[in-house]
Amino acid sequence: PFLSVLVSFSLFGSGIFWKDFSSKGATMNSLFRKTLLDMVRGIRANKGEESAFINERIAEIKEELKSPQNDVKSNAIEKLIYLQMLGYQIDFAAFNVIEVMNTPAFSTKRIGYLGCSQSFREDTSVMLLTTNLFKKDMTGQGGGALATSATLSQYESGLALSCLSNICTKELAQDLAGDVVSLLTSSKAYVRKKAILCLYKIFLRFPKALRPSFPRLKEKLEDPDMMVVSSSVNVICELARKNPKNYLGLAPLFFRLLTASTNNWMLIKIVKLFGALTPLEKRLGKKLVEPLSNIINNTSATSLLYECINTCIIGLSDHVEIIRLCISKLRALVEDPDQNLKYLGLLALHKIMATHPKAITEHRELVIKCLDGEDVSIRSRALDLLTGMVTKRNLIAVIGQLMTRLETAEADYSDQLVAKIVAMCSQDNYSLITDFEWYLSILVELTHIKGTAHGRLISNQLLDVTVRVKAIRTIAVGHMVSLLGDTRILGDTSIGSTIQEVLYAAAFITGEYAELVEDPYTVLEALLAEGGVFLPPNIQAVFMQNALKIIAFVAGQVDPEGGEEDEEFNDEYLLDMLDLAKEALPKFICSVHIEVQERACLLLETVNELEVTVEEKNTGLGLSLSALFDTILNPVAARAQRKVPVPEGLDLDREINPRPEGEDDDEEFTSDFWRNQASIFGGVDDLAQLAPAESPAGGYGSGLAEALASKGGSAAKKSYSPFILSGSNEARDFGKEEAGGYVDPDHKVEELPSEMMSGLMG
Template identity: 25%
Template sequence: MSIKLRELIRSIRACKTAAEERAVIARECALIRTAFKEDDNQFRHRNVAKLLFIHMMGYPTHFGQMECLKLIASTKFPEKRVGYLGLTQLLDENTEVLMLVTNSIKNDMSHESQYVNGLALCALGNIGSNEMCRALAREVERMMNSTNPYIRKKAALCAMRIIRKVDEIEDKFNGRIGSLLEDRNHGVLLSGCCLLTALLELNKDYIPEFRRHIPSLVNALRLVTKSGYNSAAEYDIAGICDPFLQAKILRLLRILGERNVDASDEMNDILAQVATNTEGTKNTGNAILYECVLTIMSIEAESGLRVLGINILGRFLLSRDNNIRYVALATLQRVVNVDVQIMQRHRNTIIECLKDADISIRKRALDVTYSLVDDSNIKSMTKELLNYLLVADTDFKEELCSRICMAVEKYSPNRRWQIDTLIKVMCLGGNFVKEQQREKFCKVVASTPELHSYTVIKLYFNMKESLTQEALVHVGVWCLGEFGDHLVSGRAVGPDNQPIHVSPSDVLDLLQDVIKKPPNLDKAPSTNALVAAALVKLVTRCPTEFERIKKLLRKFECSLHVDLQQRACEFLELLSSDWDSTRAGILDRMPVSEKEIGGAESRDVGDSSIDEVPPSGVRPGGAPAVGGSKGGDLLDLNDLLDAGPVAAPARPAASSPSGGGGGGGGDLLDLLDGGGAAPSPVPQVSGGGGADLGLLDLFGGGDSPAAAPTGQVVEAAPIVAFEKAGLKIVFHPRKEADGSSTVVARFCNSLTVPMTNFVFEAAVPKFVSLTMQPATGQVLPPQNDLVSQTMVCSNNSNGEKGLLMKLRIGYVMNGTPVQEMAQVGNFPPGY
């Protein structure tokens, strides 16, 4: 005969090794199997009880499943209880032998003892399969009408299982739910709330039907809160009457009142009472307040009630219990979109949670803080987060940097502030800024030509102070390579209006320091690869340092890193004399991706404290407007062209003005006043040019038609707009079918050296609208005309006035800025 359950537990606990434990259990399982084979009815319930304990230990007990079914069929309650317990623990709904017990459960539902009824209902509610639930649903419905509250409660809980398992009878118990919600017994009412909640979660279409029970639920909740409901002392927990029932009613009201103003009005008063009268000094009261706040934030509650709910969460944040604070932060994260302005009152408390010793609290606080950031508080919130970045734990800095970068990208008021803030982040936590954020920073800089000079100078001086932050060094090296000409041009002035002087040798010294002291030794090859790319780009930006650049690149030729070695060899080959004619075009600035740049692309650029003054002495202003009427207001001049608009293309990063080109719309203020440049000679315009002139050509019309035929595209002969010092600009005008004119400017460099940083700008009268597309390149290679730029003009004078255009051309040749002006007025009639 096997030992008793207590003796088995004692012997298992006495085992000192896992092997001893397995031996004891194996020996006991063998004895239990023997007893089952001998059909020992006297100790069958004891053996099944021991199997339950062995099952809890994780050992196989499948051989005892049939014994559970035998115990259920017993007439003795102790054996039946152990049988049902074994049934719910050793079997599940997928067990094949479960169907054998369906009839026994049905018989027990009709038993005269309420406790046997309860066992049957409990078993069905726990492991009932689809077939069992469908077969016994009618019995459960009958028992929901029982006069015994114990049975009604069990039947309601069992009905939850049935509606979840059998879709076609989910509405079978709808007619019984109303009586459950009006029951005076706490257990029945709690079970009824559970059943209705499960039903509404499965099918939202039933919500309007059950909103009629809101008064009953509100009345029950009011009675419970007043502690005068059916022997309230029996359900008292820490001074709160039946907190489980209160929480369940609040959850049910949350579902019924969602997106319905009338239903929400019915429960506003009781929610206010619960929120104000519930004591929050213990966890029991805090649980009720938590459910109450969630209900307030889920329904169409009054604004005052929402304020009360947020204030409750604010009190939770002041608690010393980390669990309560965590729950408060998690709730604030869920309801932050309901009323952000109310939550702003607790902003300081939330930010203080960032300094909590518990990392889970800090992470939740960071989530809520990020959700509170908007256009109105981006600057103050970012300042707080940057201050915390100084003292944050190392494990927390990566996520913190990522959140700051995302907030800045989304809400920055202007590009200058965005760039300044991202540079601060990289100065404070550059080793934790992700690659993705670094790439986005470079895209933002590249797409803002007005701030190229400002950004590269700021990065240069920050790198001079420290080379320990990886992200700062990486983006700084990239910017030095792309926009190093701005840094060494000598035209930049600081906030004190004093010129900023940085020589090309200083830039090379800094890059050499980066090679010697990389911020991260493990990632030194990737850093050196960026340095190598920057060095080869500086060949055209700092031509005086050509030999030194070659010397630095040769150091990478023998690198153990294959990629870096290959780059160095290719770059050195590019510096050979064979590539002199095409090198400048290859090393031109990287073009900006056409994909939308995150951040403040639709906002102002912002004022920069570091500016770049063009050779003319006119400080750049804002970007010029494109179009007739808008541009005319900007350049209200009474000159030959009657104060026409100025157009400059919205250039990508590759077309950033530098050298002699200037950089903003303000530079063009002197364009229409400059009288130093004589109009360029223009050849006579021949009419045909190979274009189809329709009837005019059929009848021998003149070579220069007064207007292009409607609906036809007419190309005119090329016009030499400018020719001087090896640079020739030829216009190829074309009259479009819609009446507008397209002028393709083709730039030809007849010299043997490249013209870099090429900028072409144009001004037209007020009656002309001009749109300029970006040029195909910023470097004019020697002895070719590969670079072109397209302009679209619309003459609004109805043929009364011809097209006039003033030009300004800027470029750098052999390190010397060149700026020229010209005027073109001999376009064909009708343009």
């Protein structure tokens, strides 16, 4: 026999499988069975080929599952559990798992229950077969001869209860709720504890079991074993999170536990429960002041301390003394080098800020120090807390601290600082700001931050403050002129940067308050600079609009007699501006963005007409243009429209001008209509030629019908329309064929005659 064993080990080491050494083949066969440890070693040894190796092992496992020996099956299930943790499906072994669960030996039964907990789901086909197994093992009847020991029986019950907690379905909960409740009277504290915890999962799946079971659960709060009491507290605490009002009657019992227990874990749960109950019963908060104060002062467990503070914040905010005690303890947490405790301290201070802002403001310097930490989450939390600490007195000092940190902050943190600076200054409708010139300078400084993602936010603030506060408009215009010429802003095209959005505000402010601009020519030069074509289209469009405002303002100031009072803006100055505009606008007219193109065309046509009137010493057009923008745009409250009373009998669906009976929708679009449009747009005969022939019905004639048939749908309508720019190939081609000519795309815009530009302006 010794030789046989020796040979077997030698052959095994060589990779040869020995199947039958002697009459005791089963015993010897167990020596060569690959265990979980062997499989793990094999997976590590086959790097790069793990999938192939595992597939081979799965094939071997499937053969092992066919064995009648329970230890062979349990070994196979053990390996499958490991493979399931690696992501492999083991549903094919569900029935074999139940077989192993039903074995009498505790060592194999435990493996079966573990496999069931890991792999069974609600849709597992053999789930219903587990019901009787749970019943037998929970009552200690499933272990056979090996379950005679009471100690072993309680652990089998524990196996069943733990597994049921993991895989509990509505059907299992309904069938086994009574069996689990009966275990609450077990003589073994271990079983009672497990049964209480299992009941929570049963209540979630089958809520109807809660009402008849609750008296038994309540009794366990006075169990002689503290672990059973702790389990009961844990379950009731979790149930109370869903509906705390139902558990308000247990407050006296929990209060006794709070004052008598020394188990920190149970105290944490009780304190959490009181945190849910105190908002429902204000008198309860007064009772809790003394015991919670004692715990806060004496406990060394940080977790319990934090839960007590959190409960005080929730339900005892009216008791100033205990809140001040909490703040002092939280200060110690914030000063602690442990980053987790520091974060929790800041988080709790932020909660107290809502009810006791003055008490928190005293610790402003401590919070500011947290802004220099390495942990981003702590800095963010400190910023949130600092936002609520600012007052009229300390706003300038706090913003100064934040501006100093902006210089060295990384990109993400820099964006947070910018957002918080604006939020602090603009909160409560700028109620904290006493010097708007200072705030304007802060906003201008923020525009110098490269790569910021809050360009639009800064732009909106510049617009809002300038429009609302008349006293700073002169200073604001000076700052905006500088921004328009700032090459750093124009050249900032980094990914995620929106700083160019501030040019929107700069253009609007200089154009809207053009009378405050010292040198309109310089502003116009900045608005029409060559680099403007690389800006976002919405900003280009605003540049065009406000360039028109600048020109209109100067045109309105020119004195036709050349008097001394207007010698600052004379004909020569205006003509220089017009020449600048004519030279710069073609590149904007060629823009691919329709709004930019439209506004540039409008501006160029206005410049051409204005140039003619200036040369003729006629100020009529200049005064008319200036009058368009004389009215100052005032801010409108966000809810102003709501204050306008709705007139009685208002029907928004009724036509304002009812159409006469029998009138066709297309009657207005006759040749007379097109001729009128031609006169409006400069008297160009080509527009009249585009009019379709009138039909007897007064609608569109055969000309349009033929065009629709040849060109199809909306494209033909566009080609007929005088309101479509010549950028469309179809419109251009159709205009060439039907109207007798079209705009040459290679033709320079500045050389186009006035009447052709009128056509473009349509």
